[in-house]
Amino acid sequence: MFHFNSLLKYLFLTFFLIISIAANCQQKKVEKKKAPVPKWKIHGRFTFLFNQSAFSNWAAGGQNTVAGNVSINYDFNYKKNKWNWDSRLITGYGLSYLSGKGYRKTNDRFDFNSLLGLKSSKYWFFSYFTNIKTQYTRGFDYSKTPEVSVSDFLSPAYLSFGPGMLWKKSDNLNINIAPATARLTFVNDMFSGKFGVDEGKNSALSLGFNLASYYKTNVMTNVELENILTVYSDYLDKPQNIDLEYQANLRFKVNKSIKMHITLHTIFDDNASGRFQYRELFGLGVNYSFHEKVTY
Template identity: 90%
Template sequence: MFKTNPTFRYLFLTLFLVFSIAVNSQQKKVEKKKVPVPKWKILGRFTFIFNQSAFSNWAAGGQNTVAGNVTINYDFNYKKNKWNWDTRLITGYGLSYLTAKGYRKTDDRFELNTLLGLKSSKYWFFSYFTNIKTQYTRGFDYSKTPELPVSDFLSPAYLSFGPGMLWKKSDNLNINIAPATARLTFVNDIFSGKFGVDKGKNTALSLGFNLAGYYKTNIMTNVELENILTVYSDYLNKPQNIDLEYQANLRFKVNKSIKMHITVHTIFDDNASGRLQYRELFGLGINYSFHEKVTY
């Protein structure tokens, strides 16, 4: 978790205000006629981004590189009577190859989030959410000699779940508040004593407050902005510290199959790292919707 010093508070408030302004600035659409509500909306999206550079007798110098990132996003939205069920899978993996250094991991992520809601008023639902988050392969800190392992498959792995209240304006705009969220952290024997798990143990349990927000909009023709925000505070271990994760995905549509993609991903989590975690990805690649379906 990250200590709430003044700099952090200002940054957190700024992110929260930006997210709030974006939510409140969504234009209200006047319905001219009542249209049927889809029972199922399914969208599966595959993205492949490739980068390559090669040098031969280049006076300015340079290093041959090959890099590729594969991302799969899968969204399931279900509505029937007062029930609402949203499930989102986000998974990706990327590698780069540098001459004389070999392969380096550039992306490694698996996240499954499912949220069940029972409608209580126009936009409010009683809710229950489950979130699973981990990575596929071992990661290293290459600044150390020899290189130091910092993560592994299912180590850490996070399982969070709990009841709450969901405010949902649409499939592209919602906020879930879960004040009694249980979180289990799993590590293997190599990483025992890290990620908030006590030395000699492989699991840790926390209970806290969780807020998750999602907002996606077209900011202009063929330009889509997606915002994902998660805030967590552990009641059992330094509740004044706050975990914060924010991801922004900006997509520029070139044509039906090609898009330019920019991802900015920021994490504050003192159990995983005492410093700000930051990841940025930029590239032009193939975008393919492999499963797109709407049923009534």
């Protein structure tokens, strides 16, 4: 069982220490002239990462592998008077081919988040957020023989929404606190009885506390670090078991089109597995901005 006063507390302290230092550094910068605030900022990015290894008569041994990962990130930021509307789509799919074992999934994600805010003070907003999260294809546990199906398209699928308060320093630094968040979990008949859904049913409703934060900064020239953290506690079912999702993306820019990308992704969801889930992705690939627009 995962408790809030252990790893989560340490993660929070580290995360908010970084934010505090970054915010303090930004405040010390002297602004020569206040730039006009754009009404719309849109940025769509396509990334393709490729990895390959091949062996022939290699004394140390080895297994031929080919892996590819495609991801699309789409950001929409809108500002007008006291209104602020931020939407972000994070989606990706990856496969690897292992000689003698066939294809294995390495990434499968659809995550859409929309956050509407009405300014109440300099950095604070009354907010309302909506989040949709699922995957595209069936997932398997290959540690068992034969492999066992553990998830599928829209199984599970999560729909979360609720009012709250948003602290927003910039488009690259914000924290949303939603103490009355409703979450709907959907599964098909095959997975009824799993992911917190009762046996014989295809959906479950929960009410809880949701915290979501986003922080992106340039660590150094041509090196960008992006942090995405989500925490959820269900008031109605074991509130001490905190659901945690944290993703760190480190991007090294080689030139305009080529970047080296490292992703560290961890999830703790007591209803899904009761253990920490880890995913790490590293590769050199093509990065292309297919839609980039700023309007005033």
